[in-house]
Amino acid sequence: MIRLDNLTKVFDTPDGAVVAADHISMEVPRGEICVLLGPSGCGKTTTLKMINRIVRSTSGKVFLDGEDTSGLDTEALRRNIGYVIQQIGLFPNMTIEENITVVPKLLGWDKQRYKTRARELMDMIAMDAEAFLKRYPSELSGGQQQRIGVARALAADPPVMLMDEPFGAIDPINRAVIQDEFLKMQAELQKTIMFVSHDIDEAIKMGDRIAIFREGKLVQYSEPDELLSAPKNTFVESFLGEDRALKRLNLVRVRDVISDEIGTVVGNDTLTTARERIDAHGYRDAILLVDDRRRPIGVISRDTTGSHQGYCRDHMRGLPAVVNLGDDLRKVASLMFAHDTTWLPCVDDNGTLCGQITQRDMTHHLGSRYRARRSAADSEKPVGS
Ligand SMILES: Nc1ncnc2c1ncn2[C@@H]1O[C@H](COP(=O)(O)OP(=O)(O)OP(=O)(O)O)[C@@H](O)[C@H]1O
Numbered sequence: 001m002i003r004l005d006n007l008t009k010v011f012d013t014p015d016g017a018v019v020a021a022d023h024i025s026m027e028v029p030r031g032e033i034c035v036l037l038g039p040s041g042c043g044k045t046t047t048l049k050m051i052n053r054i055v056r057s058t059s060g061k062v063f064l065d066g067e068d069t070s071g072l073d074t075e076a077l078r079r080n081i082g083y084v085i086q087q088i089g090l091f092p093n094m095t096i097e098e099n100i101t102v103v104p105k106l107l108g109w110d111k112q113r114y115k116t117r118a119r120e121l122m123d124m125i126a127m128d129a130e131a132f133l134k135r136y137p138s139e140l141s142g143g144q145q146q147r148i149g150v151a152r153a154l155a156a157d158p159p160v161m162l163m164d165e166p167f168g169a170i171d172p173i174n175r176a177v178i179q180d181e182f183l184k185m186q187a188e189l190q191k192t193i194m195f196v197s198h199d200i201d202e203a204i205k206m207g208d209r210i211a212i213f214r215e216g217k218l219v220q221y222s223e224p225d226e227l228l229s230a231p232k233n234t235f236v237e238s239f240l241g242e243d244r245a246l247k248r249l250n251l252v253r254v255r256d257v258i259s260d261e262i263g264t265v266v267g268n269d270t271l272t273t274a275r276e277r278i279d280a281h282g283y284r285d286a287i288l289l290v291d292d293r294r295r296p297i298g299v300i301s302r303d304t305t306g307s308h309q310g311y312c313r314d315h316m317r318g319l320p321a322v323v324n325l326g327d328d329l330r331k332v333a334s335l336m337f338a339h340d341t342t343w344l345p346c347v348d349d350n351g352t353l354c355g356q357i358t359q360r361d362m363t364h365h366l367g368s369r370y371r372a373r374r375s376a377a378d379s380e381k382p383v384g385s
């Protein structure tokens with residue numbers, strides 16, 4: 001949907017030519033978010049600005065929906081592209097409402113429609129319309145202004161969005177909330193987005209694909225899991241950090257790793273039955289106790305079954321934690337560390353048991369990619385090497 005073909009920008013400066021973007025070729029499919037990631041000065045903003053022609057390219061082409069944009073009138077081009085600039089750039093002499101509705105007004109929307117839209121957008125960015133729409137940008141915090149910048153870019157519902165560090169000035173807690181909101185919106189609206197970030201964790205969370213830039217060049221363009229598990233060179237490796245394998249925990253959900261094999265007992269089972277099941281399943285420490293609707297409520301430890309008799313309901317220990325099918329493995333790992341356990345029960349939205357997740361399943365799932373790659377590499381080696 002967005003295709004860059006050898007897009008290049010050379011700035012002439014008093015100190016000589018600066019190649020800010022060097023033959024960038026890449027494609028962002030319709031409805032996807034592509035994150036441009038890389039150190040300061042690597043050419044992210046320049047690349048973005050060549051797409052809506054705020055910066056004129058030195059050479060190369062930009063295609064939108066297969067159409068070479070060099071033939072398009074600049075105004076028409078920009079109307080179809082929402083743009084969130086790195087320095088926020090709200091108009092200081094306009095109220096928040098006026099800022100948000102600039103493009104809809106240019107497009108000739110009637111008053112009722114753009115006013116309703118402004119309120120809708122305030123809801124989306126979790127800001128109170130009544131409190132903020134009448135204020136001026138200088139009366140907002142940096143993070144609030146940044147959210148308004150995002151709302152303004154979305155106002156006329158453009159199919160393409162260019163977002164330059166749109167959440168950079170927002171504190172981590174609110175940033176996570178806005179990122180989640182934005183992803184929810186994106187799941188519905190399916191815009192095609194180029195999103196600049198400095199932050200690897202943000203890139204992994206937001207990006208369907210990530211483009212790593214270095215000194216004006218596109219070094220690697222991959223899906224997040226591919227990037228983290230197979231960085232192309234030492235620059236990408238060091239940029240992603242030594243804990244890059246751990247970052248993959250963010251990308252995998254419990255439902256991808258869950259094993260539905262799990263032994264359970266109910267309150268009316270005897271401890272003898274519990275012991276038999278613990279042995280039959282080969283569990284080391286304990287077995288899960290569920291209620292009559294298969295909701296986990298506690299555990300029966302192996303030790304208890306050896307030293308006591310009677311019914312499970314009278315001997316259960318509290319449950320360390322349960323995880324949801326939609327939780328990511330980072331949360332699961334964190335809970336396992338906090339509770340010093342190697343397994344956790346998994347439930348659906350109703351709290352009903354679906355299975356369990358174990359540390360072994362997690363390492364196996366994440367490790368399978370490296371194993372597959374190693375064996376492919378081995379089979380390519382000549383015999384005897
Ligand atoms: N108008 C300009 N004139 C001369 N050089 C420029 C101009 N704009 C950008 N540059 C240079 O081009 C290079 C790329 O800049 P760009 O703004 O694209 O980087 P960036 O990746 O967005 O960095 P940051 O993460 O700091 O925002 C830098 O070396 C910068 O100094």
Ligand SMILES: [Mg+2]
Pocket residue numbers: 044045046086164
């Ligand atoms: Mg920049």
